Each structure stands twice: as C-alpha cells, then as structure tokens.
Amino acid sequence: MMKVMDAQPWLDDEQQDLWQALLTVVIALPAALDRQLQREAGISNFEYGVLARLSMADEATMRLSDLARVCDSTQPRLSKVMDRFEARDWVARRPDPGDGRYTLATLTDTGRQKLVESAPEHVAQVKRLVFDPLTAAQRRHLGTALTRIAATVRRELEGG
Amino acid sequence: MMKVMDAQPWLDDEQQDLWQALLTVVIALPAALDRQLQREAGISNFEYGVLARLSMADEATMRLSDLARVCDSTQPRLSKVMDRFEARDWVARRPDPGDGRYTLATLTDTGRQKLVESAPEHVAQVKRLVFDPLTAAQRRHLGTALTRIAATVRRELEGG
DNA sequence: TGCCTTCACTTGCCTAGGCAAGTGAAAGGT
DNA sequence: ACCTTTCACTTGCCTAGGCAAGTGAAGGCA
Known part of the structure; x- marks a missing residue:
C-alpha cells in the first residue's frame, strides 16, 4: 500500500x-462546514464557534484568553476575529476592571441575533454530516475516543 | 409559524x-501536526500528505485531478502546492500524453528523499497524538465511525 | 471543416492566519 | 520607589488558500 x-x-x-x-x-x-456557513451566513465555522462559545458564557462575557483556549485558537487569531466582530457590532471589548491586562469580550444583541439566525442551518449540517451516518453506539464510542485524543492534542499545543 | x-x-x-x-x-x-512538520521539515501537514500519496502511486505518478481528490484538495490549492514542489524539484509536471488536458505529476528522487527523511518524526507524532491515547478496541471503533463520516463528507463536497 | 461546449488546469485578487516584535498593565525583587 | 520580569493582548509582515475568471486541449454536432 x-x-x-x-x-x-x-x-x-x-x-x-x-x-x-x-x-x-x-x-x-471544516471545508464543508465553512462552505455552508459562508454561503448562508457569511461567517466561517471557526467564527461560528466563537460566537457560540461567547453566547454560552455567563453574561455572554469572557476574557479573551479564556475564549481563545476553549476555541483552540491562538491569541493573534482570536484578536483579529474580534476586530471583525467589533466592526460589525457583534461583540464589545473592554478592559477587565479587576486586572487591566485582561480584555473582556461581550456578545451584543446583534451578535446573538446573528448566531441564532445562522444556527439552524449549521446545526442541521452538523447532524447530517456527523451524527446521521452513525448508530447510537457508534456515536458513544466516537465521543469517547475523540475526547481522549482532544485532551492529548490540547496538552501538546499548550506544552510545545 | x-x-x-x-x-x-x-x-x-x-x-x-x-x-x-x-x-x-x-x-x-492539524495545528499540532503543522507545527511539528514546519519546525522539523519546513512543510505543512497537507503538503506531507500530498508527497505521501504521490509516493504510493504506481511509478510515483498521478494525474493532478486524481491527486486532488484523494488529498481532499481543491484544484487551485493543489496547483499552488505543485508550484512550490516543482520549484524545490520535489515533483515534475508534464502533460498526459494520452489526453493533453490532464497533467501528470511525478515524485522526483529528491522529493522522495524529503518524504523519507521527514516521515519518522511525523509518524511518531501521529502515533503519540492519535493512537497512544486509545485502546485497541477504541481504535477499531474510531476507525469505523470516522470512515462513515469521511464518506459522507466526501459526498457532500463533491455533490454540493 | 468550423464552432461551441466541456473538460483540466492555472492565474489574480482578496482575506485569513501564523509568527515575531511591540505595547501596556501587573507582580516581584531590592 | 525603582527596575525587571511576566503577563494579556495587538500589530506587521508574510504566506496559504478560496473563489472566479482565464487558457488551452478534447469532444460533439452541424
């Protein structure tokens, strides 16, 4: 072979x-997800993930460094995504009052609306590409294996 | 409504x-694999995959369109990768004598040498990140599930 | 034969993102 | 109090890659 x-x-x-x-x-x-989201909503899969993560946070607010970590992003990458989001008024940035080194990002109403309106098509796509082809048992096994790999890869990127 | x-x-x-x-x-x-390969060999994970796929082919030669398909690449992307490879003398391009629309790409000795010398570190990284965290049973289950998803995603990208 | 269509591939233009250097805020040492 | 170090983040420079338009070869049909 x-x-x-x-x-x-x-x-x-x-x-x-x-x-x-x-x-x-x-x-x-990612290419398939990007294509669908770009066509339907004008955003990338990664950008969708950032919006989704922010929307889940308490007060829809997170420190950029925490957001970067949960989104598996480098800081420069997230910084530039936030530039774009701020320009479209989807997020607001302000210094953390407790520690001026941190920056807090908050999802605006406009941003949440964008997320909500692009969610249905995106979730449907995810279900179609990832969940539909699998049985319930296969999903369980896949989740177990991927969780282990994800943890290993995360350690690699933080350590290396 | x-x-x-x-x-x-x-x-x-x-x-x-x-x-x-x-x-x-x-x-x-991909980020973790890219980092390692970039550091050790100066190529991306995707580029490594292209070299590997070419090396597997009969006579180390493939039509670009076939190579693009097995590498899950668009044609422009592969075209530019080939520009870089040809500049480094890792591959040679020539028109298909049977049908002038196709282009045949052949891995050169230099290209194969590059692949062989970057393989050990890369494979070790793959084993470390993907295989080592899993039991044999988990690997089997993961393979089954991923194969199904991969087939679905491929259909999506070709059809859509 | 000539022309139109359909391929396979390439080129141009534009944006995303990686890395390294820069900025500004806090913490630690003396 | 000062200076140095260590953070969190941003900026600049450069390359990769997506899309759409362009090129050139092959097939279809009159």
Whole structure:
C-alpha cells in the first residue's frame, strides 16, 4: 500500500485506514462546514464557534484568553476575529476592571441575533454530516475516543 | 409559524460533548501536526500528505485531478502546492500524453528523499497524538465511525 | 471543416492566519 | 520607589488558500 511505510512500517494496515479517515475528516469536514456557513451566513465555522462559545458564557462575557483556549485558537487569531466582530457590532471589548491586562469580550444583541439566525442551518449540517451516518453506539464510542485524543492534542499545543 | 428551535432542535448533551471533542480535534490536531512538520521539515501537514500519496502511486505518478481528490484538495490549492514542489524539484509536471488536458505529476528522487527523511518524526507524532491515547478496541471503533463520516463528507463536497 | 461546449488546469485578487516584535498593565525583587 | 520580569493582548509582515475568471486541449454536432 504505502511504499515508504512498507519500508519502515510504523503504522499497520488498520492504523493506516484509521489515519486516512481521520485525515479526510480533519481536512474536508471544516471545508464543508465553512462552505455552508459562508454561503448562508457569511461567517466561517471557526467564527461560528466563537460566537457560540461567547453566547454560552455567563453574561455572554469572557476574557479573551479564556475564549481563545476553549476555541483552540491562538491569541493573534482570536484578536483579529474580534476586530471583525467589533466592526460589525457583534461583540464589545473592554478592559477587565479587576486586572487591566485582561480584555473582556461581550456578545451584543446583534451578535446573538446573528448566531441564532445562522444556527439552524449549521446545526442541521452538523447532524447530517456527523451524527446521521452513525448508530447510537457508534456515536458513544466516537465521543469517547475523540475526547481522549482532544485532551492529548490540547496538552501538546499548550506544552510545545 | 413554527419556531426555529422546533424545526431544528439543538444538540442534546451527549451530542454536544461529541461535537466539542470533534471540533477540538479538527481545529487543533492539524495545528499540532503543522507545527511539528514546519519546525522539523519546513512543510505543512497537507503538503506531507500530498508527497505521501504521490509516493504510493504506481511509478510515483498521478494525474493532478486524481491527486486532488484523494488529498481532499481543491484544484487551485493543489496547483499552488505543485508550484512550490516543482520549484524545490520535489515533483515534475508534464502533460498526459494520452489526453493533453490532464497533467501528470511525478515524485522526483529528491522529493522522495524529503518524504523519507521527514516521515519518522511525523509518524511518531501521529502515533503519540492519535493512537497512544486509545485502546485497541477504541481504535477499531474510531476507525469505523470516522470512515462513515469521511464518506459522507466526501459526498457532500463533491455533490454540493 | 468550423464552432461551441466541456473538460483540466492555472492565474489574480482578496482575506485569513501564523509568527515575531511591540505595547501596556501587573507582580516581584531590592 | 525603582527596575525587571511576566503577563494579556495587538500589530506587521508574510504566506496559504478560496473563489472566479482565464487558457488551452478534447469532444460533439452541424
């Protein structure tokens, strides 16, 4: 199958299949989600996630560094997303009164409205692409495995 | 008039957890792989995949359109990757003698050498982040679920 | 044969995002 | 009190990649 890998077989065939499927999912799934959201709502999958996370927070407000962490974002990336959001009046930024180094971001009513109106199509897409193809047992197993991998990857990015 | 939430119910708690884990994996895993490969080999995870796929092909040669499909790439994206690879003499492009519309890409010896020398670290990283956290049974289940999702996403991107 | 359509691929234009350097606020040491 | 260090965040510079338009080859049909 894979010539280089045959010469130095670090991954067996079963691992190869899993790896290929995972590669397709990490490359093609965001692309599919981005396309749908861009077309319907003019935002990316990542931006949707930021809006969703903020909307879940108490008072719809979070420190940027916390938001970056839960969104698996670097700080510069989130900073620029916030620039765009602020320009559209979807979020407001203000210094944390308790510690001037932090910045608090709050979802505005306009921002929440944007999220609510783009949610149905997006959630439907997620269900169609991720949940519908699986049985209930497969979903459970998938959740277990992905949670473990996610934790490992998070440690990697924070530590490295 | 039906309410939005009735038409498109939100995800339940179990689905939320799965979805969050998948989001983290889809966003953070490529980032972690890119960082390692960029640092060690000066290429991206996607570029590594292209080299690997080409190396597996018969005569290390493929039509660009076929290569794009198996790499889950758009044609412009692959076209630009090939520009970079050709500039470094990792691949050679030539028109398909059987049909002048196609372009054949062949991995050069230099290109294969680049792949072989960057493979060990990369594979080790993949094992560490994806395989090591899982039991054998979990790997099997993960492979099954991801394969189903991957097929669905592929259909989505080709059809839509 | 000539023309129109349909491919496969490339190019141009624009935005997103990574990294490294810069700014400004707090904490620690003396 | 001062200076240094360590934060949280932003800015600048550069490259990757998406989309839409452009190029050139092959097939279809008169």
